[in-house]
Each structure stands twice: as C-alpha cells, then as structure tokens.
Amino acid sequence: DTVLTQSPALAVSPGERVTISCRTRESVNTLMHWYQQKPGQQPKLLVYKTSNLASGVPARFSGSGSGTDFTFTIDPVETDDIATYSCHQSGNSDTFGAGTKLELK
Amino acid sequence: EVQLVESGGGLVQPGRSMKLSCAASGFTFSSFYMAWVRQAPTKGLEWVASISTGGGVTYYRDSVKGRFTISRDNEKNTLYLQMDSLRSEDTATYYCARRYNYFDHWGQGVMVTVSS
Numbered sequence: 001d002t003v004l005t006q007s008p009a010l011a012v013s014p015g016e017r018v019t020i021s022c023r024t025r026e027s028v029n030t031l032m033h034w035y036q037q038k039p040g041q042q043p044k045l046l047v048y049k050t051s052n053l054a055s056g057v058p059a060r061f062s063g064s065g066s067g068t069d070f071t072f073t074i075d076p077v078e079t080d081d082i083a084t085y086s087c088h089q090s091g092n093s094d095t096f097g098a099g100t101k102l103e104l105k
Numbered sequence: 106e107v108q109l110v111e112s113g114g115g116l117v118q119p120g121r122s123m124k125l126s127c128a129a130s131g132f133t134f135s136s137f138y139m140a141w142v143r144q145a146p147t148k149g150l151e152w153v154a155s156i157s158t159g160g161g162v163t164y165y166r167d168s169v170k171g172r173f174t175i176s177r178d179n180e181k182n183t184l185y186l187q188m189d190s191l192r193s194e195d196t197a198t199y200y201c202a203r204r205y206n207y208f209d210h211w212g213q214g215v216m217v218t219v220s221s
Contacts, residue, residue, distance in 0.1 A: 043200070045207060048205075049206065086150055094140075
C-alpha cells in the first residue's frame with residue numbers, strides 16, 4: 001500500500017494562512033485529493049487531482065504538488081474551517097493519510 | 106441533488122455476517138463506479154472496496170478479501186456490502202461513496218460494531 005504521511009495537528013488563528021503537507025514514497029502523479037471532515041459528519045471533497053477545486057468550494061482553499069509531495073492551503077483561515085483534513089491518493093489503489101486536525105489557537 | 110443513504114449497520118458478534126445497503130438518488134447510478142470507505146473510531150479513513158459501473162469488476166483491500174463482497178443493483182440504484190466472518194477490527198463507520206479517481210459524494214455513514 002502507498003503510505004501517505006501528513007503533517008500533525010496544527011493550531012491556527014482566523015485570518016492566517018495554513019499549509020498542510022502530504023508525502024508519499026512512490027509517485028502518484030497528480031492523483032492526490034483532499035477532504036474536509038467535521039465531527040459527526042461525512043468527509044467532503046475539497047480538492048481533486050492535486051489542484052482542482054470541487055464544486056462550490058471557496059477559492060481560499062487550494063492544492064499543489066506532484067509526484068510524491070503535495071500541499072493543501074487555506075488562506076485566509078476562517079473559524080468554520082476548524083476540522084480534520086485528509087489527503088487521498090488514487091494513483092496506486094486507494095489510500096488515505098491519517099488526517100491533520102486543525103485547531104484554534 | 107446527489108444523495109447516498111446507507112442502512113443495515115448495528116451490533117454483530119465476531120464471526121457473524123452483516124449486509125450494508127446504500128440507496129442512491131439524484132444521478133445516473135449505473136454510470137458511476139461506487140465504493141465503500143470506513144473509519145474506525147478516532148482513526149483515519151480507509152478504503153474498503155470499489156465496483157465498476159456494471160458490477161463485473163471489483164476491488165478490495167487485502168484485509169477484507171475473501172470476507173467482504175461488494176455488489177450493486179442498477180435497477181434498484183443500490184450498492185451493497187456483504188460482510189462475512191466479521192472481526193473486531195472491522196468495527197467502524199462505513200461510508201458509501203461515488204467514485205471517479207476521487208470520492209466526490211459521500212453518504213452519512215452507518216456504524217458497524219463487532220463485539221461479543
């Protein structure tokens with residue numbers, strides 16, 4: 001299985017820029033996707049194929065990267081963005097990162 | 106509006122079976138790959154199985170191969186997951202999801218607890 005390593009929990013203040021990383025050992029080309037999950041809710045697709053925003057997702061969310069290193073950015077962070085963010089690769093079967101929990105400072 | 110509604114979860118003893126269903130609406134079900142993704146309590150997401158549009162091709166994670174069977178009924182717009190020989194480590198919330206290369210729509214999830 002392709003293991004995805006995500007940055008640990010992050011503490012942020014509203015208005016700040018936050019970056020979450022996701023790394024793999026083997027290339028997944030551009031087949032990296034990002035989801036937001038709030039407690040008690042199902043995941044929500046935010047970014048697909050590295051940098052494409054899903055329908056209705058605000059432009060303050062973005063994604064970048066290629067191969068083995070990928071980044072998800074929120075700029076600026078809003079209080080409603082407090083959630084867990086998970087990366088998902090579909091280049092080699094399907095695997096998810098462990099999730100990065102965004103918390104308020 | 107795309108809707109995916111899971112049902113069939115609950116408490117089951119180790120070694121027993123359980124079948125989950127996912128009723129789809131708001132899109133042409135037969136045109137999309139579908140999948141099951143699970144999440145154990147306090148853990149991350151874990152892909153379980155996927156199925157092609159016609160149901161003829163299926164994929165499974167290693168830990169469920171031979172125990173779980175994904176299927177679909179395109180006439181009824183319903184996805185299924187038959188789970189046999191359940192283990193405690195199968196305890197999780199199970200989500201039905203529509204699949205491209207990514208999962209663009211998810212159901213609300215159904216809890217499966219495997220315990221004696």
